[in-house]
Structure formats: C-alpha cells, structure tokens
Amino acid sequence: MLSLTIPRVALRSAAAPRQFAAAASSASVRYASTKTLHDAVAEIVPAKREQFAELKSNYSESSLGEVKVANLIGGMRGLKCMLWEGSVLDAESGITFHGRSIPESQKELPTAADIGRTGAEILPESMLWLLLTGKAPTNEEVKQLSEQLAHAGKLPSYLEKIIDSFPKTLHPMTQFSSAVAALNHDSKFAEAYSRGMKKTEFWQPTLEDSLDLIAKLPAIASRIFYNVFGKGDGKQAIDTSKDLIENFTHQIGYGDSEGLIDYLRLYIAIHGDHEGGNVSAHATHLVGSALSDPYLSYAAGLNGLAGPLHGLANQEVLGWTLELQREVGKSPSDKEVQDYLWKTLKSGRVVPGYGHAVLRQPDPRFTALSKFCETRPELREDPIVQLVQRLSQLAPPVLKEHGKTKNPFPNVDAASGCVLYSYGLDQFKFYTVIFGISRAIGALPQLVFDRMLGLPIERPKSLSMEALKKIVAK
Numbered sequence: 115m116l117s118l119t120i121p122r123v124a125l126r127s128a129a130a131p132r133q134f135a136a137a138a139s140s141a142s143v144r145y146a147s148t149k150t151l152h153d154a155v156a157e158i159v160p161a162k163r164e165q166f167a168e169l170k171s172n173y174s175e176s177s178l179g180e181v182k183v184a185n186l187i188g189g190m191r192g193l194k195c196m197l198w199e200g201s202v203l204d205a206e207s208g209i210t211f212h213g214r215s216i217p218e219s220q221k222e223l224p225t226a227a228d229i230g231r232t233g234a235e236i237l238p239e240s241m242l243w244l245l246l247t248g249k250a251p252t253n254e255e256v257k258q259l260s261e262q263l264a265h266a267g268k269l270p271s272y273l274e275k276i277i278d279s280f281p282k283t284l285h286p287m288t289q290f291s292s293a294v295a296a297l298n299h300d301s302k303f304a305e306a307y308s309r310g311m312k313k314t315e316f317w318q319p320t321l322e323d324s325l326d327l328i329a330k331l332p333a334i335a336s337r338i339f340y341n342v343f344g345k346g347d348g349k350q351a352i353d354t355s356k357d358l359i360e361n362f363t364h365q366i367g368y369g370d371s372e373g374l375i376d377y378l379r380l381y382i383a384i385h386g387d388h389e390g391g392n393v394s395a396h397a398t399h400l401v402g403s404a405l406s407d408p409y410l411s412y413a414a415g416l417n418g419l420a421g422p423l424h425g426l427a428n429q430e431v432l433g434w435t436l437e438l439q440r441e442v443g444k445s446p447s448d449k450e451v452q453d454y455l456w457k458t459l460k461s462g463r464v465v466p467g468y469g470h471a472v473l474r475q476p477d478p479r480f481t482a483l484s485k486f487c488e489t490r491p492e493l494r495e496d497p498i499v500q501l502v503q504r505l506s507q508l509a510p511p512v513l514k515e516h517g518k519t520k521n522p523f524p525n526v527d528a529a530s531g532c533v534l535y536s537y538g539l540d541q542f543k544f545y546t547v548i549f550g551i552s553r554a555i556g557a558l559p560q561l562v563f564d565r566m567l568g569l570p571i572e573r574p575k576s577l578s579m580e581a582l583k584k585i586v587a588k
C-alpha cells in the first residue's frame with residue numbers, strides 16, 4: 115500500500131518514528147519549498163496537546179449547562195458533549211471551518227486554477243488541509259497533496275473483486291460502505307496497534323489510513339457507478355496531473371463537463387464537515403473511539419449517511435421535485451407549487467431539503483450552491499434549478515404556516531442533487547455516494563485529532579423510562 119503522508123526528506127524524528135519514515139513512498143512528491151500534510155499536522159501536535167491539557171487540568175469541573183429530560187428523549191439536541199476541532203455550526207450564521215465561513219474559505223483556499231488546472235472553486239484538497247491543520251495551504255502544498263492522493267488512488271485487486279461481486283440491485287451506498295470497510299485489510303493503524311505502538315503515536319497511522327481512504331474513495335465510487343449504471347471508464351484510470359475531482363469526474367464518464375467538475379469541487383469541499391453531532395460524523399467518531407481503524411470507522415459513518423433524514427435527502431429531494439414537475443408541469447404558478455407543498459405535508463411526509471436539527475436560517479451551503487448556479491448560464495436557464503430557486507422562496511412560508519419544523523428554510527440538500535441532475539448526472543441512487551466522498555474530508559481529520567489528544571472510548575449513560583422516572587420524581 116502507498117504511504118501518502120510521509121515526506122521523502124527530513125522528517126522530524128519526534129513527529130515521525132522510524133517505521134513511518136521507512137514506509138515513505140516513492141510516489142510521494144516533495145516540492146523544495148513546501149511541507150507535506152504530515153509535516154503540517156505534526157507541527158500542530160504540541161500546541162493542540164497543550165491546549166487540551168490546560169482544559170483538562172483547569173476546567174474539567176466547569177459546567178456546560180444542565181441535561182434535561184428533553185435532551186435525553188429528544189435526540190440529544192443542543193447537548194454540548196463532544197469535542198470537534200474542524201468546524202463549528204452556529205444556528206444563525208451556519209458553518210465555519212476553523213473560524214472561516216464558506217465565503218471566507220472560498221476567498222482564501224486554493225482553487226483548481228491556483229494549481230494550474232481550470233476552475234474557480236475550492237479544491238477539496240485545500241479544504242482537507244485546512245480541516246487537518248487549521249491553516250490554509252499554499253498552492254504548492256495543495257498541488258503536492260493532490261498528486262499524492264492521485265498516486266494512492268488505485269484500488270487493490272481484492273477490493274475490485276469484492277465490488278464486482280455485489281449484486282447490481284444492492285443500493286450503491288451499501289456497496290460503498292461495505293467496500294470501505296473491506297479496505298481495513300490494509301490498515302496501517304490496525305497493524306501498528308497490534309504491534310503495540312505507543313498511544314501517543316496513534317495519530318500517525320490514523321492520518322496515513324485516512325489519506326489513503328480519501329484517495330481511494332473516488333475509485334471505489336466510480337467502480338460501483340460503472341457496475342450499477344454502466345457509465346464511466348470501468349477501469350478507474352487516474353491521471354496524476356489532475357486533481358481528485360477532475361479524476362473522479364472522468365472516471366464516472368463526465369470528464370468533458372467543465373461545469374460539473376467545478377460544481378463537484380465546491381460540493382465536495384463544503385459538504386466535508388458540519389461539526390460533530392450529525393449522524394455520519396458522530397458515527398465515525400463513536401466507532402473510532404473504540405480504536406477501530408479509519409476504514410471501519412468511516413464505513414459506520416457512511417451507513418448513517420445512507421439514512422433518508424441525513425445524506426439520502428438529496429436523492430429524495432430530486433425525486434420529490436421531479437414528481438412536482440410531473441404533476442404541475444414545467445411552468446407552474448405559485449399557487450400550484452404551494453398546493454403541492456401542502457399535499458406533501460398533509461400526507462404526513464416531510465418536505466425534503468427543508469429543516470435542520472441545528473440551523474435556524476437558510477443553510478449557507480445552500481446559498482453557496484445557489485450562487486454557483488447564478489454564475490453558470492447553463493444552470494441559470496435550467497428548469498429544475500429555476501424550480502429549486504422558486505421553492506426556496508415559496509416553501510418557507512408554507513412550512514411556517516404548517517407550524518411544525520423549527521427551521522422552515524432550505525438546507526444544502528434542497529439544491530445539491532438537483533444541480534447534478536441538471537448536468538446530466540441523473541442516477542439518483544448515486545447522489546449519497548458523492549456526499550460520502552465528501553464527508554470523509556471532515557470526519558476522518560477528527561479521528562486524527564481524537565488520537566492526537568488521546569480521547570477515551572465514548573460511553574454515555576443511558577436510562578430506562580423507569581429509572582428516569584425515579585430520578586425526576588425525587
């Protein structure tokens with residue numbers, strides 16, 4: 115297996131023990147004036163540990179609020195009980211990645227054009243670097259990371275055989291999580307753990323596995339895509355001069371769509387992290403807390419992402435929007451759209467793409483994708499994209515009047531799948547797999563932080579209703 119993270123030259127010995135230096139890959143590219151991602155992460159380890167030690171020794175007994183019965187029976191909403199470094203979600207202003215909003219990240223992070231490719235959107239590789247280090251990378255650092263990922267993107271033949279053996283009728287998300295779990299066959303973390311590696315060094319093979327997995331996700335996804343939908347090159351060819359998403363888009367047979375390539379870069383970059391409490395991030399973190407390797411941990415996250423209230427929503431939104439279009443035609447009146455919204459609600463269904471467990475304003479990720487649509491003539495004229503924009507105006511008043519959801523505004527899924535559809539990527543069942551490529555760049559960095567800080571196994575306390583009653587009746 116390729117080692118992604120180890121620079122060819124001059125590793126600080128405290129940060130990278132001998133066995134990792136020895137594993138340095140000939141594929142790993144080093145630019146004279148740049149550091150590798152491994153170097154950049156190693157640099158922040160002492161400060162992160164110091165910050166953690168200070169919190170632990172000075173504030174362990176400080177309260178972050180009380181736990182109410184409503185928290186226990188209400189999906190733990192609002193309970194501050196998890197450490198998550200990469201991003202913080204504010205109910206009003208939305209997500210920030212190490213303090214940067216989406217527009218700020220778009221200004222600061224290197225784009226495809228910055229590394230000599232075509233495209234104006236954030237490269238997911240840049241976001242990955244930011245999430246892991248808290249700093250924006252230089253253009254050279256991202257170029258190097260992009261090349262390292264490309265070099266490690268090829269699938270081992272045992273995995274190709276496993277993927278090819280799945281029935282075509284198996285949902286692509288089930289195939290995706292199974293294939294990801296199977297990669298633990300090659301886990302550097304599992305191997306190092308069984309050799310008795312010191313706890314303080316756990317973060318290193320975790321980083322190595324995480325980058326290996328991120329590098330391979332596009333090829334896993336596109337092999338599934340080829341097997342199920344018969345589109346793409348079938349071989350998951352990788353051109354090391356292309357970035358992660360350009361290669362992926364070629365692999366699934368849409369490589370000539372410059373608009374889709376740039377859309378997917380933005381999509382993957384901004385879907386990556388949404389703090390720790392969402393199901394996919396939390397599941398990855400929870401399973402990882404048992405020191406399961408990154409492949410097993412992220413497979414758990416993907417299984418959560420496959421739920422209709424979480425990642426599957428983008429598939430649901432498109433199905434629902436097309437149903438709406440079929441019922442009311444391509445140029446419906448406002449009243450026809452509103453009636454359809456009411457019909458959905460009265461039948462006891464949710465309006466997919468609306469509402470959020472934390473956000474109380476329109477999702478800034480939705481806003482970023484909408485802005486992308488405004489910049490592209492091919493999307494501005496597209497009937498589905500136009501319908502998505504109209505819905506974002508018409509649905510909130512209906513949902514407010516309906517009176518149930520705490521957030522009547524669009525979330526990211528209200529737009530994400532519809533834009534894919536407009537670009538001709540109309541295999542709905544694949545949409546959550548694309549989300550799954552993205553979530554890895556947020557959930558896996560946290561596993562690295564978990565192990566850098568030596569976080570313990572998660573074990574919250576549960577209570578039966580009987581036990582609960584005894585406590586509250588006192």
Ligand code: FAM
Pocket residue numbers: 392422423424425427459463464465466467468469470471472518519520521525526527
């Ligand atoms: N349409 C109709 N009813 C809705 C609704 C919607 N879009 N969103 C919430 N509600 C209902 C909800 O079902 C609940 O009803 P009950 O009391 O009968 O159970 C009530 O409003 C209160 O829910 P809430 O507190 O506002 O939301 P939750 O935190 O329980 O749930 C979501 C959050 C996202 C699961 C919920 O808003 C929903 O089901 N939305 C539609 C599905 C969707 O778009 N999911 C994607 C979320 C996205 F951000 C992601 O994870 N990818």
